[in-house]
Amino acid sequence: MRDLTSQILELIRLTSTNLPEIVEKRLRNAYQNEEAGSAAQGALETILKNIEMTRKNSTPICQDTGTPIFFVQHPAEFDTGELTKQIRAAVALATKRTYLRPNAVDSLTGKNTGNNLGDEYFPTIHYTPAEKGFFTIDLILKGGGCENVGAQYSLPNNRLSAGRDLEGVRKVVLDAVQSAQGEGCSPGFLGVAIGGDRGTSYIASKEVLLRDLEDENTNEDLKNLETRITKEANQMGIGPMGFGGNATVLGTKITSTHRLPASFFVTISYMCWAYRKRRMILADNQVTYE
Numbered sequence: 001m002r003d004l005t006s007q008i009l010e011l012i013r014l015t016s017t018n019l020p021e022i023v024e025k026r027l028r029n030a031y032q033n034e035e036a037g038s039a040a041q042g043a044l045e046t047i048l049k050n051i052e053m054t055r056k057n058s059t060p061i062c063q064d065t066g067t068p069i070f071f072v073q074h075p076a077e078f079d080t081g082e083l084t085k086q087i088r089a090a091v092a093l094a095t096k097r098t099y100l101r102p103n104a105v106d107s108l109t110g111k112n113t114g115n116n117l118g119d120e121y122f123p124t125i126h127y128t129p130a131e132k133g134f135f136t137i138d139l140i141l142k143g144g145g146c147e148n149v150g151a152q153y154s155l156p157n158n159r160l161s162a163g164r165d166l167e168g169v170r171k172v173v174l175d176a177v178q179s180a181q182g183e184g185c186s187p188g189f190l191g192v193a194i195g196g197d198r199g200t201s202y203i204a205s206k207e208v209l210l211r212d213l214e215d216e217n218t219n220e221d222l223k224n225l226e227t228r229i230t231k232e233a234n235q236m237g238i239g240p241m242g243f244g245g246n247a248t249v250l251g252t253k254i255t256s257t258h259r260l261p262a263s264f265f266v267t268i269s270y271m272c273w274a275y276r277k278r279r280m281i282l283a284d285n286q287v288t289y290e
């Protein structure tokens with residue numbers, strides 16, 4: 001198998017230092033929508049300056065470079081064991097070059113491995129077999145602060161009068177935003193999964209964050225719910241970094257998966273303004289990035 005370590009290293013560099021333009025565009029629009037001279041607008045101004053500077057200098061967008069989460073779609077006959085080795089080598093190299101902060105800490109001893117290589121869960125790598133010839137690696141760098149305000153609800157939820165329907169989903173997602181109060185660095189983006197078991201629901205809520213920010217859900221009900229949740233979250237007045245203001249959530253993506261009749265989980269993965277995600281595509285022996 002071809003050695004892709006240096007191409008994966010470039011994927012990590014791009015993800016950590018160069019925020020996708022569409023995310024920046026949403027942040028610029030949010031800046032325009034805040035009151036001139038307000039703390040909210042000031043926070044967004046600082047964020048926007050930081051995005052420009054880090055892109056220019058090839059330095060991390062945030063000091064917390066997060067958990068590297070890779071989603072690989074590969075041809076069926078692909079050697080995933082070899083690719084895992086290359087991804088891990090690229091992560092260690094990226095840490096050495098300071099594109100990533102050393103973030104892998106032993107949960108029992110507190111010892112940092114120093115190179116972002118922990119056990120088989122760190123970095124996290126998900127493999128999905130795809131059609132012949134189709135090979136992509138998506139990377140999300142998921143910050144710790146925003147991961148802390150993610151949440152999972154089991155419906156029905158009596159406290160919120162949330163039943164097992166889309167209205168119940170709406171109530172618990174907005175409750176998660178309300179509870180975060182801007183922690184996890186708002187304005188953010190919501191990845192929501194309906195269904196699954198507790199584990200798969202969390203994975204799906206992160207995977208849905210890979211969707212194009214501009215796309216529309218192919219399910220009409222979920223599309224309307226995405227729009228409504230974003231709008232209602234922004235009416236809460238939480239604002240950038242919790243300073244108050246109009247921009248709390250800049251996008252919502254929802255997916256649903258099959259579940260047991262006995263369970264109805266709704267899982268919210270909250271992504272901070274540093275919505276670091278990039279894709280590497282290998283086609284006809286050429287590597288490109290999105």
Ligand code: SF4
Binds near residue numbers: 147
């Ligand atoms: S939540 Fe995001 S923006 Fe905030 S410190 Fe963590 S990585 Fe940085």
